[in-house]
Amino acid sequence: MSYTDIKDVSKSRVAESAQQTVAEEILARASGRNRVNPGEHVVAEVDAMMMHDIFAADVLSMLQRTGIRRLNNPSKATVVFDHMVPSPSVSSSSHQAKARELIRYYGIDAFFEIGTGICHQVMVEENRVSPGQLVVGTDSHTTTYGALGVASTGIGSTEMAYALATGKLWFRVPESIAIVLEGEFQFGVTAKDLILKLMKVIGSSEAQYCSVEFGGPSVGNLDLADRMTVANMGVEMGAKFTIFPQGPLTTLKRDARYIASHVVSLDKLVPQIAVPHHVENVVDVNEVVGVPLDQVFIGSCTNGRLGDLRLAADVLRGKHIAKGIRLIVTPASANVMAAAAREGIIEDLVKAGAYVGGPGCGPCFGGHMGLLAPGERCLGTHNRNFRGRMGSGDAEIYLGSPLTAAASALAGAIADPREILDGLGSVHTGTTMSSSGG
Amino acid sequence: MAMNDNVTKILGRAWLFGPDISTDMLSPGQYVHHPPEERLKHVLESARPEFASQVRPGEIVVGGPNFGCGSSRESAPQHLKDLGVAAVVADSFARIFARNAIAIGLVAIACPTLSEVVEDGDIIEVDVIAGRVSILDRNITLDADSIPEPMMDVLRLGGIEPMLALIGAEQAQDK
């Protein structure tokens, strides 16, 4: 397939217009200014702050160590335990115990224990973020809340300590890039394929430090779950924010000063696979069909929502995964898991041979669960295939959609989901289901 | 508060790395809860296995484009600082890595084509204030980005933690 379906229509046009991009609007508001310009550094008030179990103890211990007795505003803070859950080691348990103690000490009420779900899913389900806010989290995939029109981005634990203590943080006002969506997803193609395709075209450098903002006539074809999948992986392009403007803004502000804009025709999109060892190494699925696999993983904050599990169950129902392959499924949250159980999805997956774990990050980041041995090959629905991400540095990680993952688990090798779906008839295609209730 | 002047001009041996050095390579996820000494042994092992045992204090890590891509883990720059690395100079940085480096008081400065010109083991001088990197033996000088003044203040103080200590001391007085 040629790349003519994604054209660069206005690179180099930096209009001196009155209209601000969404990122500029939000940063101007948060820093008490009428307008801000790309490249400027501003000190802005942060609306919400998120930490998970890997960093919460570090952040709060730093506050304790430096003699900070109270947070600027404890109600803006949220802590979710999702990465090392249930704790697989004594050291990780001690780390979590320390965090729990300090969460109480600093009066953080929005603390979600193990089993609630992956931090980004929980933030959205529990309404801890809302449109127009400026949000930071100690996790790079904090860009996910851009699905709700939030300017959200990842920071490290030291900066989080500063933000909690003072309520403020410095930001460089980013340049913005527009992505205009046209057309309809075709049979067997999902939001994951869209973001993987964007990774290929935009790569991991063009959007460095930028705000990537979505619009166009087809942006409404993406429901909240789809937008979360796309915004989640914006950080893999190096983006600071990935924003789907809220409200009636299906056309991006035509006059706002975007440094580049890309038009994507969903009609021409086919299933995409990221091949080792970088997320921008993306190919059409047909280039890798038949590559044998040892493990398939369906889950993560990218693709562990109800619609994702439903698609996987549609492919696997009444069948069994190939001999010699392991399928690990982890729902993105307790709500997702409960809804999937209610719909019979969990039963379908288990009967098809899946190991279904509890809500959490699971094998996504190689902390525990399903680590790969040297030479092993895994296809996952998560967001990173860097060397060593899921265990051995000599293992290979491929990334694809939940449909592609389920089809590949059936085949024991990378498979084109459209071929398997052809035989199934009534499968949900295109956009996945709403994340409401899950 | 002690001011640190070692952050304005740095002279040291260059360790050359390729493009897209990720936080997973700098701080592999499976060692995340191992003891600190243990974690340091695995820094960049998948890129250059000899690095962690052979790097000496004051040396400089040179990377290609997109250095520090990946997760927000602050252990990535912290491990380099703990190994004694004096500065990271890369063609370009992933956003969070560059922020985190400054926040913990490690110089991270972008110098767009350095990785194509420098050779492993070259002695280089990084002038943070002027925004310049020189390869001394070969008389090559390249322009680098400068670091905005608020961040230079953070570097001079040794990172954000000493700044927090000042706020903590104020809160103690309020009581």
Ligand code: SF4
């Ligand atoms: S699911 Fe993976 S990418 Fe998402 S927060 Fe957890 S470890 Fe990070």
